[in-house]
Amino acid sequence: xxxxxxxxxxxxxxxxxxxxxxxxxxxxxxxxxxxxxxxxxxxxxxxxxxxxxxxxxxxxxxxxxxxxxxxxxxxxxxxxxxxxxxxxxxxxxxxxxxxxxxxxxxxxxxxxxxx
Amino acid sequence: xxxxxxxxxxxxxxxxxxxxxxxxxxxxxxxxxxxxxxxxxxxxxxxxxxxxxxxxxxxxxxxxxxxxxxxxxxxxxxxxxxxxxxxxxxxxxxxxxxxxxxxxxxxxxxx
Numbered sequence: 001x002x003x004x005x006x007x008x009x010x011x012x013x014x015x016x017x018x019x020x021x022x023x024x025x026x027x028x029x030x031x032x033x034x035x036x037x038x039x040x041x042x043x044x045x046x047x048x049x050x051x052x053x054x055x056x057x058x059x060x061x062x063x064x065x066x067x068x069x070x071x072x073x074x075x076x077x078x079x080x081x082x083x084x085x086x087x088x089x090x091x092x093x094x095x096x097x098x099x100x101x102x103x104x105x106x107x108x109x110x111x112x113x114x115x
Numbered sequence: 116x117x118x119x120x121x122x123x124x125x126x127x128x129x130x131x132x133x134x135x136x137x138x139x140x141x142x143x144x145x146x147x148x149x150x151x152x153x154x155x156x157x158x159x160x161x162x163x164x165x166x167x168x169x170x171x172x173x174x175x176x177x178x179x180x181x182x183x184x185x186x187x188x189x190x191x192x193x194x195x196x197x198x199x200x201x202x203x204x205x206x207x208x209x210x211x212x213x214x215x216x217x218x219x220x221x222x223x224x225x226x
Contacts, residue, residue: 033213035216040218041152041199041218041219041221042216042218042219043201043203043216044216045213045214045215048212048213055212055213056212056213088156090158102145102146102148102163102165102205103148103160103163104148104150104160104203104214105160106150106157106158106160108156108157109156109157109158111156
């Protein structure tokens, strides 16, 4: 049973479209994240949610909107896609409170290609 | 924010060789992890090591928090060790936020 699962694994779409990526974790963790990995493999934090509450919102265009319906799910919706949004998006989770082991577990990534 | 520097950026080894990867960070941390991204893109958690030394098979890691660095040792490397190794840290003053990643070390092991 996959600990952190993301769907879809691949998206190919046209500029201007809207797309969503879903993420679910079955580890019982209280915190979930979205990271973006660019073509140079650099991993950058985008958002983090702790118990459905937004904790981090890095300098990300407001075309990106995360939604956490419950602490096991964190979805990412992207409006008006641009060429520069092409990247691999990773979902991750960790247990921050009360026993802060802090170990981060990643999903398999969702490769977004904007044409 | 906290800076994370990894060295070397690239490493090419013959199977069976040993290697040491380094991670320097600019501030005190309460969380440090090493990850391996395999050629298929999967990110695997290797060590959670904010301080001290841990070993797991051919891999071991040491973090000297007071001197702000961590080392990852790979012994008797195998082709399956190829990929990118990332160090990631969380600033002690920003606990409970998110890990900040270094740019990684790309390891290529040939047979």
